[in-house]
Amino acid sequence: MSARLPLVVANWKLNGNRDLLAEMLPALTELDASQVETVLCTPFVYLGDEFGDVQKGAQSVASQSSGAFTGEVSAQMLREVGCHYVIIGHSERRAMFGETDNVVAQKVKATLDAGLIPIVCVGETEQERESDATLDVITKQVKSVMDILPSFSDSLVFAYEPVWAIGTGKTATCEQAEEVHYNIRQILMSYNHELAMSTRILYGGSVKPENSKELFSSENIDGGLIGGASLDVESFTAICENAVA
Ligand code: PEP
Numbered sequence: 001m002s003a004r005l006p007l008v009v010a011n012w013k014l015n016g017n018r019d020l021l022a023e024m025l026p027a028l029t030e031l032d033a034s035q036v037e038t039v040l041c042t043p044f045v046y047l048g049d050e051f052g053d054v055q056k057g058a059q060s061v062a063s064q065s066s067g068a069f070t071g072e073v074s075a076q077m078l079r080e081v082g083c084h085y086v087i088i089g090h091s092e093r094r095a096m097f098g099e100t101d102n103v104v105a106q107k108v109k110a111t112l113d114a115g116l117i118p119i120v121c122v123g124e125t126e127q128e129r130e131s132d133a134t135l136d137v138i139t140k141q142v143k144s145v146m147d148i149l150p151s152f153s154d155s156l157v158f159a160y161e162p163v164w165a166i167g168t169g170k171t172a173t174c175e176q177a178e179e180v181h182y183n184i185r186q187i188l189m190s191y192n193h194e195l196a197m198s199t200r201i202l203y204g205g206s207v208k209p210e211n212s213k214e215l216f217s218s219e220n221i222d223g224g225l226i227g228g229a230s231l232d233v234e235s236f237t238a239i240c241e242n243a244v245a
Helices: 018-029 044-048 075-080 091-096 101-113 126-130 134-146 174-189 193-198 209-216 233-242
Strands: 007-011 037-041 055-058 083-088 117-122 157-160 200-204 223-226
Touching: 007 083, 007 200, 007 233, 018 037, 018 233, 037 083, 044 055, 075 083, 075 101, 083 101, 101 117, 101 134, 117 134, 126 134, 134 174, 157 174, 174 193, 174 200, 174 209, 209 223, 209 233, 223 233
Parallel strands: 007 037, 007 223, 037 055, 055 083, 083 117, 117 157, 157 200, 200 223
Antiparallel strands: none
16 A cells, blocks of 8 residues: 555445444544544435544435436535545446446536545446456546546545456455556546546455455555445454555
8 A cells, every 4th residue: 555545435335224323433433544544435314413523425426416306415415414425436326227437427526516525436347357348448437537527636536346346255356456456547647647646546346354454455456445344343444454554
């Protein structure tokens, strides 16, 4: 890991409840925030709760700021309840809710405009990896976001999440992950060298306490986006501790 402050993000998806929140918050408060930044992305309904010192994140956001969009939540509303981060373009949103690269880019823009930090997820399917298309897919996904922004924002976070590794128990090897992370940073450098060097790129896909230390030791892996293991206080805090250099 580099001089970039490690970031570990919990993605609860459609899981969790107030009891888990009450258990998780004090455990995360005990972590040394100067060594590892942690974010808890719960379902929307819990984001109005008091999180104390723990940073709140949403799992999605509307691309519009207001209007007749039943069921949607705007970035401004998220900001109002104290959110700092928003996961955008998770592969489940892309696959199940029809989020295209263009929609993802619009959501990133709306999030930045509201003063929040987008965590932009990119990743290839198993079939794309097997047909050697991984880097092409990643390049297209990253560029579709970068090309729509008026300038490189120092608030951007990217997450490389190979679709075949999410919730499957299969993890990318450190070499596979580092290769993609390195390439993402190279793409970002073509927009702004200095900001690309300070942009955090997280890895996600079946990260557990047992494999996190090795993954996080790679030069271009700056932390993790954690699904299943973020529902267990002991596992998630162990992963956060493993992100400390
Ligand atoms: C995720 O949902 O972003 C994720 C990485 O899930 P899991 O850790 O369960 O693979």
